[in-house]
Amino acid sequence: MRIVVLVKPVPDTASGGERLRPDDWRLDRAATTAVVNANDEYALEAALKLTEAHGGEVVLLTMAGAAAPETMRKALAMGATSGVLVSDDALGGSDMVSTTRVLAGALGAMEYDLAFAGADTSDSGGGIVPAGVAALLGLPYLSYAAKIEPDPEARTVRVNRITPTGYDVLEAPMPALVVATQALGEPRYPSLKGIMAARSKALETKALADVSVAGGDGPVGGAASTTAVLGAEAPPPRGATRVIREPADEAARQVVAFLAERRII
Amino acid sequence: MPYRLTEDQAALRDAVRILADEQIAPRAAEIDRTAEFPWDVKDLLASHDVLSLPFPEQYGGLGGDLLTVCLAVEQISRVCATSGLILAVQELASLPLLLFGTEEQKQRWFPDLAAGRHLIAFALTEAEAGSDVAAARTRARRDDATGDWIIDGSKRFISQGSVADLVVVFAATAESDDTPRHQRLSCFVVEKDTPGFGVERIEHKMGIRGSPTAELSFSGVRVPDAHRVGEIGQGFEIAMRTLDRSRPGIAAQAVGIAQGALEVASAYARDRTQFGKPIAEFQMIGAMLADMDAQTEAARQLLYKACTEIEAGAADAGRWSAMCKLVAGDTAMRVTTDAVQVLGGYGYIDEFPVERMMRDAKITQLYEGTQQIQRLVIARALAAPR
Amino acid sequence: MAGAGAIWVHGELTGDGDLANISAEVATLARTLGEAAGRDVVGIVVGADPEGAAGELARYVPRVLAITEPATADHAAGTIVGQRIAALVERDGPAVLLTGAGPEGRDLAGVVSALTGWGVLVNAVAVTWDDGPVVTMSVFGGKLTTTSRLTGDHGIVTVRPNVVTAEPAAAPGAVEAIEAPGEMTLPQVPIVDRLEAAGVAAPIEEARVIVAGGRGVGGPDGFKVVEELAAELGGAVGATRAAVDSGWIPYAQQIGQTGKIVKPALYLALGISGAIQHKVGMQTAETIVAVNRDPDAPIADFADVVVIGDLFEVAPAITAALRARKAG
Numbered sequence: 001m002r003i004v005v006l007v008k009p010v011p012d013t014a015s016g017g018e019r020l021r022p023d024d025w026r027l028d029r030a031a032t033t034a035v036v037n038a039n040d041e042y043a044l045e046a047a048l049k050l051t052e053a054h055g056g057e058v059v060l061l062t063m064a065g066a067a068a069p070e071t072m073r074k075a076l077a078m079g080a081t082s083g084v085l086v087s088d089d090a091l092g093g094s095d096m097v098s099t100t101r102v103l104a105g106a107l108g109a110m111e112y113d114l115a116f117a118g119a120d121t122s123d124s125g126g127g128i129v130p131a132g133v134a135a136l137l138g139l140p141y142l143s144y145a146a147k148i149e150p151d152p153e154a155r156t157v158r159v160n161r162i163t164p165t166g167y168d169v170l171e172a173p174m175p176a177l178v179v180a181t182q183a184l185g186e187p188r189y190p191s192l193k194g195i196m197a198a199r200s201k202a203l204e205t206k207a208l209a210d211v212s213v214a215g216g217d218g219p220v221g222g223a224a225s226t227t228a229v230l231g232a233e234a235p236p237p238r239g240a241t242r243v244i245r246e247p248a249d250e251a252a253r254q255v256v257a258f259l260a261e262r263r264i265i
Numbered sequence: 266m267p268y269r270l271t272e273d274q275a276a277l278r279d280a281v282r283i284l285a286d287e288q289i290a291p292r293a294a295e296i297d298r299t300a301e302f303p304w305d306v307k308d309l310l311a312s313h314d315v316l317s318l319p320f321p322e323q324y325g326g327l328g329g330d331l332l333t334v335c336l337a338v339e340q341i342s343r344v345c346a347t348s349g350l351i352l353a354v355q356e357l358a359s360l361p362l363l364l365f366g367t368e369e370q371k372q373r374w375f376p377d378l379a380a381g382r383h384l385i386a387f388a389l390t391e392a393e394a395g396s397d398v399a400a401a402r403t404r405a406r407r408d409d410a411t412g413d414w415i416i417d418g419s420k421r422f423i424s425q426g427s428v429a430d431l432v433v434v435f436a437a438t439a440e441s442d443d444t445p446r447h448q449r450l451s452c453f454v455v456e457k458d459t460p461g462f463g464v465e466r467i468e469h470k471m472g473i474r475g476s477p478t479a480e481l482s483f484s485g486v487r488v489p490d491a492h493r494v495g496e497i498g499q500g501f502e503i504a505m506r507t508l509d510r511s512r513p514g515i516a517a518q519a520v521g522i523a524q525g526a527l528e529v530a531s532a533y534a535r536d537r538t539q540f541g542k543p544i545a546e547f548q549m550i551g552a553m554l555a556d557m558d559a560q561t562e563a564a565r566q567l568l569y570k571a572c573t574e575i576e577a578g579a580a581d582a583g584r585w586s587a588m589c590k591l592v593a594g595d596t597a598m599r600v601t602t603d604a605v606q607v608l609g610g611y612g613y614i615d616e617f618p619v620e621r622m623m624r625d626a627k628i629t630q631l632y633e634g635t636q637q638i639q640r641l642v643i644a645r646a647l648a649a650p651r
Numbered sequence: 652m653a654g655a656g657a658i659w660v661h662g663e664l665t666g667d668g669d670l671a672n673i674s675a676e677v678a679t680l681a682r683t684l685g686e687a688a689g690r691d692v693v694g695i696v697v698g699a700d701p702e703g704a705a706g707e708l709a710r711y712v713p714r715v716l717a718i719t720e721p722a723t724a725d726h727a728a729g730t731i732v733g734q735r736i737a738a739l740v741e742r743d744g745p746a747v748l749l750t751g752a753g754p755e756g757r758d759l760a761g762v763v764s765a766l767t768g769w770g771v772l773v774n775a776v777a778v779t780w781d782d783g784p785v786v787t788m789s790v791f792g793g794k795l796t797t798t799s800r801l802t803g804d805h806g807i808v809t810v811r812p813n814v815v816t817a818e819p820a821a822a823p824g825a826v827e828a829i830e831a832p833g834e835m836t837l838p839q840v841p842i843v844d845r846l847e848a849a850g851v852a853a854p855i856e857e858a859r860v861i862v863a864g865g866r867g868v869g870g871p872d873g874f875k876v877v878e879e880l881a882a883e884l885g886g887a888v889g890a891t892r893a894a895v896d897s898g899w900i901p902y903a904q905q906i907g908q909t910g911k912i913v914k915p916a917l918y919l920a921l922g923i924s925g926a927i928q929h930k931v932g933m934q935t936a937e938t939i940v941a942v943n944r945d946p947d948a949p950i951a952d953f954a955d956v957v958v959i960g961d962l963f964e965v966a967p968a969i970t971a972a973l974r975a976r977k978a979g
Binding site: 070073074077189190191192193195196198199 | 272273276277280281283313314315317318327328329333
Binding site for chain 3: 011013018020025038039042095096097100104119120125126127128129130131132133134135136138139140141142143144146158160161162163164165166167168169170171172176181182183186215216218225226227228229230231232233234235238239241242243244245246247248249251252253254255256258259260262264265
């Protein structure tokens with residue numbers, strides 16, 4: 001089974017160094033180290049578990065800037081077989097429409113039984129790109145998966161989609177696009193073997209010109225953005241924290257009084 | 266040399282760090298207190314492929330270069346010097362085979378070593394031959410009928426000598442007293458169950474107490490010629506070339522110990538308040554911590570550079586090797602001593618790990634060549650005619 | 652026909668065919684914007700049996716288009732609804748389509764955007780109007796808020812829950828049953844089974860009060876004190892990633908970077924350190940109260956009130972104090 005996993009390098013939130021560039025309000029991707037978007041790690045882990053069980057390989061697909069190979073090596077160290085990176089100066093500052101069209105174009109040129117994507121990205125992603133990619137490629141779209149069960153012989157896949165009351169069990173023929181969630185299970189730490197092996201795994205880079213962009217002939221990339229940031233500012237501070245160090249009953253009394261004062265109860 | 270670690274070196278360092286913090290650190294105090302070899306940590310390192318780092322891929326290793334191995338030793342030593350030594354010794358003792366062994370020898374012994382199923386020790390030092398390596402008195406006589414060698418003698422201060430499955434032994438094979446000193450020795454591999462091989466004592470040490478330091482005795486130990494490593498009379502050269510490559514491993518242990526001590530001291534200074542504020546804000550403490558940090562970093566960068574030069578086959582590899590071990594060992598001693606000082610009375614008791622780290626640091630100034638020997642190596646390089 | 656430049660709002664359906672709470676909120680927002688901007692406001696509901704939800708949506712906006720689409724009864728809805736709405740917005744050309752930023756709204760927005768080429772402004776925490784929607788978004792775990800707009804004449808905006816309070820209009824609007832133009836070509840994914848998961852009622856993003864437990868809760872049994880306090884406050888139970896990954900509580904209740912982003916009136920954090928990955932999920936709550944044994948926990952920096960103590964003593968004490976207050 002061949003599973004393509006869409007991964008995105010995003011700023012490492014834990015570093016606290018994320019910034020927008022003051023001249024064009026674009027995310028300053030050089031300001032912090034990039035990590036694989038957390039939700040994409042869950043998607044990758046699910047893909048690795050499935051190929052371990054059913055045989056096959058996992059291929060990464062990324063649209064990102066020049067520093068991306070480093071982040072993709074980490075994903076390769078987890079166990080992916082190879083990767084495809086679409087990288088081009090023109091794509092800097094791409095909005096979701098461009099990203100969707102380019103990823104769909106790149107994915108359309110690949111062979112796969114399943115394509116996985118993470119639920120959304122921590123760098124202010126709206127969680128809408130995977131649905132768009134599926135729509136542009138005419139792929140069955142199964143989102144918010146808590147469980148993914150492929151049947152390689154029958155060439156179908158079953159997914160438990162999370163709903164407010166439980167799960168809808170969806171079924172579709174392959175190839176299909178599945179949006180993975182954290183419910184699928186914790187991603188593995190890369191082993192030393194994986195880290196050392198990642199050095200020699202294939203990472204193919206494509207420029208924009210090498211991709212047959214989906215969704216028509218219109219331009220893509222930062223220059224063609226359908227949205228524009230007007231400005232950014234720090235939100236108003238929350239105010240001082242009140243610290244209560246009293247014994248439980250007295251602390252409880254003060255908390256209840258506070259909640260009443262704030263009209264919450 | 267790229268002035269930053271590559272992404273996989275950084276990833277590997279981070280992976281080993283996590284392993285060390287989560288699974289080895291909780292055991293460190295107990296290992297020191299009981300002075301028992303931590304088989305569980307050895308198994309952990311084996312199962313995570315850490316012990317396979319020094320070995321080439323075709324024998325089941327990960328083919329890590331010298332810097333990669335040192336990164337791992339450093340991270341483990343940060344939390345437990347004894348545990349860091351397990352990897353450092355595995356590398357040290359395998360170097361004679363890596364550098365001078367035949368294909369048959371590597372195929373025979375490397376797979377088990379790479380898998381961490383077997384441990385290997387390096388038996389060079391003797392009671393009367395420490396710094397003066399060439400004075401070794403352990404003898405290996407040839408049995409002309411079979412071509413076997415019979416080894417008699419004793420080795421002292423052999424790290425992990427009592428837990429090793431294989432011991433690399435340097436013995437005198439010179440036929441006559443006229444043989445030049447540096448051609449007297451040859452190198453052999455002895456498997457532990459060979460009759461005549463025994464462990465006479467385990468030392469009670471100041472530090473790295475979980476690492477058994479053994480006296481090994483050889484009484485008519487018979488090994489086939491196939492167990493000889495390198496040429497007859499090449500033993501001294503093998504030992505020196507091995508140490509040139511293995512000293513960075515000890516430097517890595519030293520840098521790790523220093524870093525561990527710095528981290529404990531810094532955290533303590535942030536939390537401990539006296540006279541109304543954290544002691545880290547007092548200049549005398551701040552100055553000590555700053556010096557500890559700068560010196561540890563300097564030792565680290567010299568180590569990384571030395572690894573890169575040695576790996577690249579630099580002609581002055583010996584100088585790099587001696588320098589990084591000299592600086593790192595002295596740094597570890599200084600930093601750990603200052604760490605105890607920062608903690609004051611608490612630094613002297615075993616409630617905090619810095620007293621152990623200070624005891625552990627001392628050995629890095631002694632083994633794999635004393636600091637004085639390192640200075641000799643460097644001075645000779647400077648004094649040699651151009 | 653709906654005026655060009657109108658403001659459209661998508662009415663999302665729950666599993667039972669009712670209007671989702673988030674759509675009532677977004678519809679209120681749509682109406683407010685329409686009044687301020689002098690634009691028509693139109694709701695759109697697509698479902699197997701849309702009248703009930705359409706009627707409910709009409710309480711908030713003057714006009715609702717209802718499309719009957721039997722396939723949504725037993726197929727994944729997003730692709731189907733998306734195609735129908737895409738065809739309509741292309742025909743009628745509204746200025747903006749507003750949807751919720753939950754899973755249904757996102758799936759829908761993704762499909763409509765791909766089929767129309769319209770841009771999307773996501774995760775709005777505020778929307779104003781200046782010849783088009785101007786959207787405020789919270790980024791970098793709340794460190795920054797950005798203001799953005801569309802560069803073209805048409806686009807989509809997804810709106811977070813709890814950003815607007817749902818408020819019906821003075822008089823209800825009218826529902827119009829229509830046929831959607833065109834054919835649907837995208838594959839439809841059948842729902843072959845429905846499974847119930849115990850313990851999750853409404854989506855946690857919609858809760859006004861959330862009581863959440865973290866690593867400090869120690870295990871699934873520990874969550875009892877969390878649940879009791881939540882019940883007493885009429886709130887939902889939330890959790891951190893640590894608690895979910897340890898298997899103490901289902902993922903649906905996880906709050907944070909890889910879970911849900913919530914904006915309740917009260918977020919009560921028990922045994923939660925407040926690390927950044929969790930903080931991004933809840934820091935825009937109006938009021939944050941934390942109980943933690945560690946005075947240096949990051950949450951102490953941004954909570955409104957922090958009680959330094961053992962949550963197993965403090966939480967039951969708060970529950971008891973609330974009960975006493977109700978009784979007395």
